[in-house]
Amino acid sequence: MVEVALRNVTKVYPGGVTAVRDVSFTIPDGQFCVLVGPSGCGKSTLLRMVAGLETITGGEVALGSEVVNAREPADRDIAMVFQNYALYPHMSVYDNMAYGLRNRRVPKGEIDRRVREAAKTLEIAALLDRKPRALSGGQRQRVAMGRAIVRQPKAFLFDEPLSNLDAKLRVSMRVEIRKLQRAFATTSIYVTHDQLEAMTLADLLVVMNAGQVEQIGAPLDVYEKPASTFVAAFIGAPAMNLLAVTAAEAASMAPGRAVPSEGAFIGVRPDDLKLDGSHPGPPAGLALDLAVTAVERVGPESFVYGSPTVGRGEIIVRVPGTSAPALGDRIRALAAPDRLHLFSMAGWRLSA
Amino acid sequence: MQTKRVTFGGYGVPALLVAPQLAVTLVFFIWPASQALYQSVLQQDPFGLKTEFVGLANFRRVLADPAYLDSFAITAVFSLVVAAIALGVALLLAAMADWVIRGATAYTTLLIWPYAVAPAIAGVLWWFLFHPTIGIFAYVLSRFGIAWNHLLDARQAFLLIVIAAAWKQVSYNFVFFLAGLQSIPRSLIEAAAIDGAGPVRRFRTIILPLIGPTTFFLLVVNIVYAFFDTFGIVHATTGGGPGTATTILVYKVFRDGFEALDLGGSAVQSVVLMAVVVALTLVQFRFIERRVHY
Numbered sequence: 001m002v003e004v005a006l007r008n009v010t011k012v013y014p015g016g017v018t019a020v021r022d023v024s025f026t027i028p029d030g031q032f033c034v035l036v037g038p039s040g041c042g043k044s045t046l047l048r049m050v051a052g053l054e055t056i057t058g059g060e061v062a063l064g065s066e067v068v069n070a071r072e073p074a075d076r077d078i079a080m081v082f083q084n085y086a087l088y089p090h091m092s093v094y095d096n097m098a099y100g101l102r103n104r105r106v107p108k109g110e111i112d113r114r115v116r117e118a119a120k121t122l123e124i125a126a127l128l129d130r131k132p133r134a135l136s137g138g139q140r141q142r143v144a145m146g147r148a149i150v151r152q153p154k155a156f157l158f159d160e161p162l163s164n165l166d167a168k169l170r171v172s173m174r175v176e177i178r179k180l181q182r183a184f185a186t187t188s189i190y191v192t193h194d195q196l197e198a199m200t201l202a203d204l205l206v207v208m209n210a211g212q213v214e215q216i217g218a219p220l221d222v223y224e225k226p227a228s229t230f231v232a233a234f235i236g237a238p239a240m241n242l243l244a245v246t247a248a249e250a251a252s253m254a255p256g257r258a259v260p261s262e263g264a265f266i267g268v269r270p271d272d273l274k275l276d277g278s279h280p281g282p283p284a285g286l287a288l289d290l291a292v293t294a295v296e297r298v299g300p301e302s303f304v305y306g307s308p309t310v311g312r313g314e315i316i317v318r319v320p321g322t323s324a325p326a327l328g329d330r331i332r333a334l335a336a337p338d339r340l341h342l343f344s345m346a347g348w349r350l351s352a
Numbered sequence: 353m354q355t356k357r358v359t360f361g362g363y364g365v366p367a368l369l370v371a372p373q374l375a376v377t378l379v380f381f382i383w384p385a386s387q388a389l390y391q392s393v394l395q396q397d398p399f400g401l402k403t404e405f406v407g408l409a410n411f412r413r414v415l416a417d418p419a420y421l422d423s424f425a426i427t428a429v430f431s432l433v434v435a436a437i438a439l440g441v442a443l444l445l446a447a448m449a450d451w452v453i454r455g456a457t458a459y460t461t462l463l464i465w466p467y468a469v470a471p472a473i474a475g476v477l478w479w480f481l482f483h484p485t486i487g488i489f490a491y492v493l494s495r496f497g498i499a500w501n502h503l504l505d506a507r508q509a510f511l512l513i514v515i516a517a518a519w520k521q522v523s524y525n526f527v528f529f530l531a532g533l534q535s536i537p538r539s540l541i542e543a544a545a546i547d548g549a550g551p552v553r554r555f556r557t558i559i560l561p562l563i564g565p566t567t568f569f570l571l572v573v574n575i576v577y578a579f580f581d582t583f584g585i586v587h588a589t590t591g592g593g594p595g596t597a598t599t600i601l602v603y604k605v606f607r608d609g610f611e612a613l614d615l616g617g618s619a620v621q622s623v624v625l626m627a628v629v630v631a632l633t634l635v636q637f638r639f640i641e642r643r644v645h646y
Binding site for chain 1: 537539540542543544545546547548549550553557558561562564
């Protein structure tokens with residue numbers, strides 16, 4: 001259980017492709033860090049560099065006070081849960097979990113105690129004699145978790161561990177992973193492309209894009225104050241609405257905020273838009289006249305898709321319940337000035 | 353009378369369609385096999401003038417013959433050693449080919465070539481290399497103080513056919529091993545590495561068990577190969593000598609039948625070999641059935 005620090009970490013693959021560029025952040029001891037980003041953003045590569053499965057082209061990875069760049073994965077004392085679980089198919093569940101301990105010459109009695117304890121925690125005690133092929137996806141996932149926790153490592157690494165599960169299992173395992181991590185208080189790094197997993201699991205959220213860190217922070221801070229249009233669009237579902245506006249328009253919508261003369265992006269979350277048919281519009285804030293192009297009724301809420309009658313693009317409005325307007329209706333969506341996010345034309349947040 | 357049914361009305365057309373395959377099997381397998389069975393209960397004089405039914409007398413004679421039992425022992429040792437060397441070398445080469453990334457295709461292609469060489473040619477090749485007077489290997493060995501003469505030394509003669517036979521089979525095994533190794537998911541190896549297993553331990557505890565089915569399959573194939581497909585190699589290198597030191601069973605069948613003209617005894621040996629093939633094939637079938645689940 002240590003602090004994990006990345007200092008100016010860079011990965012360049014042979015052939016010149018830069019997968020990770022100058023990434024630095026520190027995960028405090030016992031915290032759950034989630035790396036999130038679209039596929040190909042370098043998040044898995046970064047995790048594999050921490051694990052020692054990829055060489056580090058530049059910079060340092062430190063576990064505690066120790067730089068581990070030159071260390072073999074075996075000597076880093078970390079445990080990893082793979083996307084496909086990577087269970088040894090020829091070994092029983094028990095042997096799968098005991099393998100890492102046997103390799104480290106842990107006494108037999110101690111191995112037995114730890115394996116049975118982990119199996120109990122994960123509710124797989126009845127499956128210890130089975131081979132992985134006789135397990136369901138969710139059970140395999142638990143065995144993979146068990147293999148990690150019996151080791152009592154310095155850090156847990158998770159590489160999209162839930163993406164092979166069906167939607168319902170994914171939710172329950174997500175909750176369970178969080179509980180386990182809290183219980184063990186082991187520093188963890190979790191890679192995912194699912195923003196919901198990222199938001200719900202993370203103490204520390206790292207949003208990555210094109211090999212670089214886009215934003216680091218507590219999940220709600222990232223949600224409330226996205227550092228860029230990329231983060232704004234990636235975190236939150238449905239994505240934040242983004243509109244390109246002129247400097248004058250921006251000034252009238254969000255009075256008192258500095259807007260560069262070339263214009264800006266206005267961002268507003270679907271939740272912050274309110275439908276109002278009669279209201280003439282507030283003196284400040286955003287008012288959009290929309291023609292409804294699609295309606296998704298989820299149950300507790302509905303998502304209304306509309307195209308602005310002036311300008312282009314598509315706007316999503318979240319409406320509570322199922323009382324959404326019908327297709328083709330003209331509606332007006334309003335947002336208060338303090339709910340608007342302002343980004344420069346280059347895509348970076350203009351501080352509020 | 354013509355209908356659009358997919359099944360055939362009579363036996364005429366289907367019989368015609370399977371006829372070529374049946375004919376080939378009958379002429380080249382069933383007929384010679386039954387001839388061997390028939391011959392094995394007959395005794396013929398060397399000139400082929402008189403043939404006599406003798407029942408199982410040929411079997412009793414051959415199976416009690418020390419020369420035959422000796423040949424059986426030679427063959428057993430030969431096939432086990434060939435299989436062990438061919439499998440071991442192939443696995444080593446495959447593990448190395450799996451390791452390299454650049455140039456792997458060229459390397460793989462080159463390693464497959466020996467399989468395309470006919471047994472007799474392979475035999476001649478090694479016969480040249482190890483020839484006591486003109487062979488380069490024999491020359492090099494003599495430099496190290498080893499007098500190589502497989503025409504006189506029974507052990508060296510045996511070693512020569514083992515090397516030639518194993519060399520030819522390595523490429524076949526290599527292809528299977530490489531495919532086996534490449535079918536192991538990378539993440540398994542990575543998981544084992546994180547679990548604290550070094551390369552040797554990973555190979556022993558993860559890779560080897562996972563290519564176990566391939567290894568078993570190849571073991572049977574290699575034994576069958578050493579038993580039956582090595583006639584050309586023996587014929588081209590040692591001719592079964594010196595003495596009978598390299599007279600493996602298939603070679604003895606030829607020698608006793610066509611050189612010593614003991615057709616009955618030769619036929620008995622063929623029948624025994626047939627029984628061995630049948631047994632090995634059954635083992636393999638059983639095994640393949642079980643492997644489906646893995």
